[in-house]
Amino acid sequence: MLTDKMTTDAEPIIYEIYNGDFIQGLIRGDIDRDSVIHYLQADALYLDEFAKIYAMLIAKTGSREMIKYLLGQMEFVFDGESGAHDTLAQAVGMPYEEIIESGEWFPSADHYIKHMYYNVYARGNIAFTLSAMAPCPYVYRRIAGLAMENNDFEEDHPYREWFEFYNNDMDATVGVMFDIIDNESQMMTEEVAVLRKNFMESAEHELRFFNMAATKERWMEVGVNA
Numbered sequence: 001m002l003t004d005k006m007t008t009d010a011e012p013i014i015y016e017i018y019n020g021d022f023i024q025g026l027i028r029g030d031i032d033r034d035s036v037i038h039y040l041q042a043d044a045l046y047l048d049e050f051a052k053i054y055a056m057l058i059a060k061t062g063s064r065e066m067i068k069y070l071l072g073q074m075e076f077v078f079d080g081e082s083g084a085h086d087t088l089a090q091a092v093g094m095p096y097e098e099i100i101e102s103g104e105w106f107p108s109a110d111h112y113i114k115h116m117y118y119n120v121y122a123r124g125n126i127a128f129t130l131s132a133m134a135p136c137p138y139v140y141r142r143i144a145g146l147a148m149e150n151n152d153f154e155e156d157h158p159y160r161e162w163f164e165f166y167n168n169d170m171d172a173t174v175g176v177m178f179d180i181i182d183n184e185s186q187m188m189t190e191e192v193a194v195l196r197k198n199f200m201e202s203a204e205h206e207l208r209f210f211n212m213a214a215t216k217e218r219w220m221e222v223g224v225n226a
């Protein structure tokens with residue numbers, strides 16, 4: 001199936017993320033708190049856009065079943081992931097609302113979000129956008145799985161619940177997204193390569209997003225950004 005090829009393509013990126021400063025810092029528990037804050041500021045905005053993109057896909061699909069799935073996923077993004085964010089906010093000892101009030105679309109997050117929006121506007125079939133969205137739940141489930149396999153987190157480890165959430169609660173999201181992509185790709189020929197590239201680019205956007213937080217990436221302080 002196409003999604004088997006996609007996940008095989010992305011494996012080197014999975015290990016690059018897992019062995020990177022952000023995830024290893026969470027595993028050790030000694031990550032720079034400003035990187036966690038940076039991540040939350042970017043991720044709160046990212047998840048809001050992710051939910052809006054689901055809403056745009058609802059407008060592009062006909063099936064009631066698909067609409068119900070997409071609505072459920074919007075709910076999950078808003079409600080489910082807030083627990084993961086709360087774990088990070090508690091670990092840095094700062095109220096979540098205070099952390100995210102000064103958030104903005106930092107460069108790598110901006111690029112990732114626009115990659116998804118481009119597919120919403122430029123493509124009719126929602127499989128193109130879902131292929132760009134699928135690494136979001138897939139990569140996190142894979143990273144959390146590696147972290148849980150390779151570490152025995154103490155009960156009071158500050159980031160244990162973050163890993164447990166993404167290790168346990170992403171199967172439904174990933175499974176249905178992959179089914180839609182595989183089904184839609186059966187009716188395509190050369191456009192399958194675009195689906196595959198959309199997935200690969202978003203897997204790399206996930207890597208860039210974590211590196212963005214680890215380096216506290218910002219726009220240059222010039223002109224309107226000064």
Ligand SMILES: Cc1ncc(CN)c(N)n1
Binds near residue numbers: 043046137
């Ligand atoms: C950037 C990003 N990618 C994925 C996830 C997990 N849904 C997230 N919260 N943020």
